[in-house]
Amino acid sequence: MSETSWPLFEVFVRPKRGLSHVHAGSLHAPDAQMALRNGRDLYTRRQEGVSIWVVASEDITASSPDERDSFFDPAADKVYRHPTFYEVPEDVEYL
């Protein structure tokens, strides 16, 4: 069986309740159900997660590096978009 015969999937792991799924890496699998199991074996071996999502890599539409200037640079000088004028209470953990 050749190395390219299985499609690529992206794996997202949620480390604990209340947090969101974070991209953990990618893997090959014959289908989504097997990708879920491979994801469990590869990315949650050390109790890293309580939930896994997998999505076929080909289904992801990504921004291109060529578009970086027009996509992201215009936000650089818009200081008023940051909520820096508010006091954040000390015991708010995930903000």
Added chain:
Amino acid sequence: MSAPDAAPAAVAGARKPGLPDARTLHTRYLLSLGDDALIYAQRLGEWLTHAPQIEEDMALGNVGLDLLGQARSLLTRAGEVEDAHPRRDEDALAMLRDEREFRNVHLVERPRGDFGQEMARMLWFASYQYELYTALLGSADATLAGVAQKAVKEVAYHRDHATQWVLRLGDGTPESHARVQAGLEAVHPYVQELGEDFDAARWASEQGVGVLPSSLAASVNAYVGEVLEGATLVMPDEPRWHARGGREGVHSGAMGLLLAELQHIARSHPGATW
């Protein structure tokens, strides 16, 4: 003895003549379970770098490591129950016993076949272990019950892994279907031994420590049968012969080679650590 009719009464309830004492039978029961796990862990380790994809190397390695963990707990417990002088720990039992002292079934020592055959073997073995550990949750041996509680979740995953693959291979291409069907035929003569009772298991069952393998067979067969049906595969016919003797230490040629690989470092360098 002057009162011949009194003698049988004195041993009433005991087993047939010549049967070992309770400590020995308890030890042997634990060794049977531990050796199944240890030897299959060793076989599964052989798949690293040989599985169809690196992801599957990892999956089979994980299953093997789960089994190795079960073997460690079971062999440690066997050493405690045996209480030899000096006591044998998990390493002594795994590395310093000879072939005839291992009590695993033949299914787990069989040489590695193709991937389809491995999934057939894992489907049977994990289904058996799932029923076994489920039954052992209520064991009178608290350590064994504890091992079962942890292991039953692990083997549920092993069983699912094999199930997912058998479904896909069976209902996949003509090639994958033929190969997994051939794998099922190849392992079938080794399946019956999983459900065969032996002296130590009879003792363990009577004492509430263990369970009769024969009491698990119907559930195991039902589960595997359901998977095969879903996978468009057929349960092989009753084989003309079947493996036996593993529980009494009678093994195949493959076992010696496996043990040589497993044990040679520990025996060449006694007590070595790193």
